[in-house]
Structure formats: C-alpha cells, structure tokens
Amino acid sequence: MAKAEGQVYDEELDPEHEARRRLALAQIRQYPDVALKMKARPVERFDDDLRSLVDRMKLLMRDARGIGLAATQVGVVQRVFVFTPSKDEVAAIVNPEIVERSEETDIVEEGCLSIQGILVPVERPLRVTIAGRDENGDEVRFELDDIFGRAAQHEADHLDGLLIIDRTTPEARREAMSLLRPRIVLT
Ligand SMILES: [Zn+2]
Numbered sequence: 255m256a257k258a259e260g261q262v263y264d265e266e267l268d269p270e271h272e273a274r275r276r277l278a279l280a281q282i283r284q285y286p287d288v289a290l291k292m293k294a295r296p297v298e299r300f301d302d303d304l305r306s307l308v309d310r311m312k313l314l315m316r317d318a319r320g321i322g323l324a325a326t327q328v329g330v331v332q333r334v335f336v337f338t339p340s341k342d343e344v345a346a347i348v349n350p351e352i353v354e355r356s357e358e359t360d361i362v363e364e365g366c367l368s369i370q371g372i373l374v375p376v377e378r379p380l381r382v383t384i385a386g387r388d389e390n391g392d393e394v395r396f397e398l399d400d401i402f403g404r405a406a407q408h409e410a411d412h413l414d415g416l417l418i419i420d421r422t423t424p425e426a427r428r429e430a431m432s433l434l435r436p437r438i439v440l441t
Contacts, residue, residue, distance in 0.1 A: 267319070278317035282327050285369045285417070285434060289326050294333045294413040297348045300391035304334070308346040308389040311336045315344070320367045322405040324412030327368050334389075335409035339396045347386040347394060350410055354383035362404060364418045372430045374422035378407050 267275060283289050297304060307330060315323040315336050322337040334348045356379045363373040381399040384406050388394050398406050411421065419427050419434075 274317045275319055278314045279367065279370065281314060282318060282323070282367050283329055285366075285419075287329075287368070289329045289331065290368055290412070290417060291415045292326060292331050293415050294324075294326055294331045297332050297334055300348070300387070300389065304348070305389045307332075308334065308336060312344050312346070318367055321401065322409040323367065324409045326412050326415070333413045335406075335413065337402070337405050337409055339398060339402055339406075345394070345396070346389045347384065347396070347406075348389060348391075350384050350386035350406075350413070352382050352407065352410055353385045353395075354381075355379040356381040364404070364408065364421075366408070366418050369417065369419065369430075369434070372418070372433060374418050374426040374430050376404075376408075376418055376421045378404055378421075382407060384410070 307325065307328075311323050311325065311328060311334075314328065315321075322335060324335040325332050333350065334346060335350065336344060336346045339345050358380045359377050360380055361375050361377045364376040365373050380403065381397070382403045383395065383397050385393070385395045396406065408418070411417070419430050422430070
C-alpha cells in the first residue's frame with residue numbers, strides 16, 4: 255500500500271540526512287497544535303513574502319522527506335501548499351480548488367508530517383483535478399492520480415483544518431487518539 259505525505263518510503267537515511275529530517279520536522283507544527291485546526295484564508299497578494307514562504311516550505315518538505323506540506327503546518331493560515339505533482343517535480347498551489355473528483359475511490363494507509371508515527375486508512379477519490387495559481391499568480395491546473403492525487407487532497411484538507419484522523423474510520427480514529435493522548439498531556 256502506498257503511504258501519503260509522512261512516511262513516504264521506509265527508507266534508511268544516512269546520519270546527515272536523518273539530522274536534516276529531524277530539524278525540518280521540528281519546524282513543522284505537531285498535533286494538537288491549534289494552527290492545524292484552522293481554516294486558512296485566501297491569499298490576496300502574490301508578493302515576495304509569498305514566494306519566500308513557498309521556497310521555505312519546499313525546502314522543509316524535501317528535508318522532511320514528505321510529498322506535500324500545507325502552510326497551516328508551518329503556522330501560516332493562508333491557502334497555499336507545496337506538493338509533488340509527479341515524481342521529481344515540486345510545485346506550489348495557491349488558493350487551490352478541487353474542480354473534479356473521480357467517482358472511483360480507494361482506501362490507503364495515510365500518514366501526516368504533523369501527526370508522526372500514525373497511519374490510518376483514508377478513503378479518497380482516485381483521481382482529482384485541482385486548479386489554482388502558482389506563487390507568481392499565474393493560473394495552474396493539475397490532473398493527478400495515485401499517490402500524487404491523494405497527497406494533493408490531503409494538503410487541501412489541511413487548508414480547511416481537516417486531518418487524517420477526521421477522515422478515517424471511527425475505529426482507526428479511536429486507536430490513533432489513544433496513541434496520541436500521552437503527547438497531549440506532555441505538551
Ligand atoms: Zn498532513
């Protein structure tokens with residue numbers, strides 16, 4: 255089964271990359287951070303601030319070995335995420351809208367960079383078309399399937415404050431919450 259966003263592959267990292275991954279993860283908001291539950295606001299200005307946010311998010315996503323990262327995960331409550339529309343490609347999408355969804359769905363164990371160590375089954379459409387703008391304000395449109403379509407839907411959810419534990423089965427949610435509860439006490 256493919257795994258989205260978080261634990262992409264069970265890869266062994268060398269010490270330098272592992273250190274970089276840990277540094278990146280330390281900069282990503284972790285459940286139950288309040289930013290993760292917020293509905294992000296539309297971006298109105300396509301300026302240098304936006305472009306430097308996108309650059310920073312792309313680096314964080316790469317170092318964290320993720321395949322998607324939403325602005326809310328770095329505490330910025332704006333509608334923008336970075337993702338991998340295909341292998342070896344990285345893009346940003348601003349004010350994204352999912353404009354088409356396949357009726358066909360599948361269920362995949364999904365992880366999240368903001369809920370480390372948790373994988374839960376999430377049902378999503380197999381294929382989506384997502385439209386929005388890039389960081390320069392130009393219109394973009396992606397037709398996505400497989401793990402790439404799933405990651406884009408996962409990131410779009412983040413912009414509405416929705417997490418994998420909100421999308422999974424009641425049983426898997428209960429199990430995940432029991433694993434997460436000790437962390438809540440500690441933070
Ligand atoms: Zn996530």
